[in-house]
Amino acid sequence: MSQVETFNPSRLTLARKRRGLTRVALAEMIEVDPRSVSAYENGEFSPDTEKLQQLAKVLKFPAAYFSGPDIEELSPDSASFRALSRRTAGQRDSALGAGAFALLLNKWIEERFRLPAANIPDLGRETSPEAAAMALRRYWDLGELPIKNMIHLLESHGVRVFSLAIDAAEVDAFSMWRDNTPFVFLNTRKSTEHSRFDAAHELAHLVLHRHGAPQGQQAEREANAFASAFLMPRGSVLANARRLPSVEDLIKLKKYWTVSVAALAYRFRTLKILTAWHYRTLAIEISSRGFRKREPEEAQRETSQVLAKVFASLRVDGVSKWDMADEFHIPREEVDQLVFGLATIGLSGDQKRSAQNRRPHLRVLASEG
């Protein structure tokens, strides 16, 4: 059988990583020697037509995908990954693969639309994450007001927000800079409150760690402290704090800032509203009532304004986001996943329930015939 002349090795590597597979695992799936997969990816030789069909089948990518131009790949050190220790290499590679397709989707969108430019200051030299959070609030004129919608706030300051539709508790979110454009990927399967904290955490990496600086656990601690202070600024917390609050009190209070009950308790402790034992008591109850896994009285989900507007505008022209997938020969599912929970998926043939469908949504886009 003849080899595929136009085969692009880098596209195979990307597809394999996107599926979180090792070369050995992929070789087993298509019943070849691991050496062959290495050779395909190194460009030593290309798979024959039959093997290409098998690759397409097991990786769930269209066969045409493997022949396109190079797709810009993301290296692990280009993105801020949280809790690296809890994440397997496969999960990381898969998330980075999604990131590569997000760059494609973003490029495709930006060819058609002018989106807000990045307005993210470098606050890496602030004295503390708390100070940086306040500095950013001043820079963006937010005062002490609660953040109504984290995704809209990020988007309005030029951050491209995409979904990480990965069903793995280990994967919260990640962010990166690409050609002066900041990207944030959120796991939209988490609770609204959790996702907002993730968004603020990734914002911290964008403003604090753009130029390297701290890595690993220290960077994570800084980002958490920033997120906590950014979502719950000290002044507004002190003004609304309750003395000796119970968990029930916190469940009511958290709605002021739209944060998780656990995050609010922690913030109260940081600001010394709670004593150590009181915080411990609350933390134990929050855990024992399962509130770390299932947020009580969850807030309305946040969605992307940019994606909603872009897709609405394209729809008027009879263009769907799947046209982008088809243009690059990537699975339509990849595009769906990048916008999962962020934009109404109202395109014909798409029966997937987005996370958004869990609540009535009044901004339904024009119905599909």
Add this chain to the structure above:
Amino acid sequence: MQNVVFAEPFNIRDRLAELGLEEGPLLDAIRQGYVAFISCTDNHPPFSKGLIAWAETVRALRDYLVPAGWRRSDQKNYSMVVEPAGRLAIVVATGDDGTGRSETTPSTKAPKGPSTIDAVVINRQLSLFVEPELVLSGELPSEDNDDRETWFLLVHRSQGQVRCELSLPLSMGPDGYINGWKERIILGPITLDGDVFDVNPPAVPDITIPIERRL
């Protein structure tokens, strides 16, 4: 009844110091009991909230004092903490509305139901806290220790505050209520925010993100 009340900050501090105590940690122990109380849910048996609060207060009090050389005693299920020389003991009890008010004479909390003395007498101290329908015939438990003073850390939860005092009972009526105190050291009160409150986030404008179609 002889009744010396310490209600001024300096007097309180000095008298507590003579007993080897400080106000701050005593109030912390009471706060800890209060947090246990408000951490109870409707799924807890109703009577247990006070018991849980009491137990947590006793524990917090011991957590504070045992490292300082005091020892705990649970003889006859009468839970107290005894100072190193053994001349002074503290028990924790819920007080009535007079607790923490220098102008009144407090007692342990009033009974709520008909007499259940038989059951209550089995555990005198628990009854003082939960169902204080207790007949002590004028005598307080002394653990075969005639020269030991048994002080009561009285705690009363009311709207907006927890009032408390550390007091030395002197006499009891036949109904089982303490009706006279030799000394009272008024603590706190611990100020609370009300049970009912509203959360009203300020109006925050929506963000409109301009998206411009390229031609």
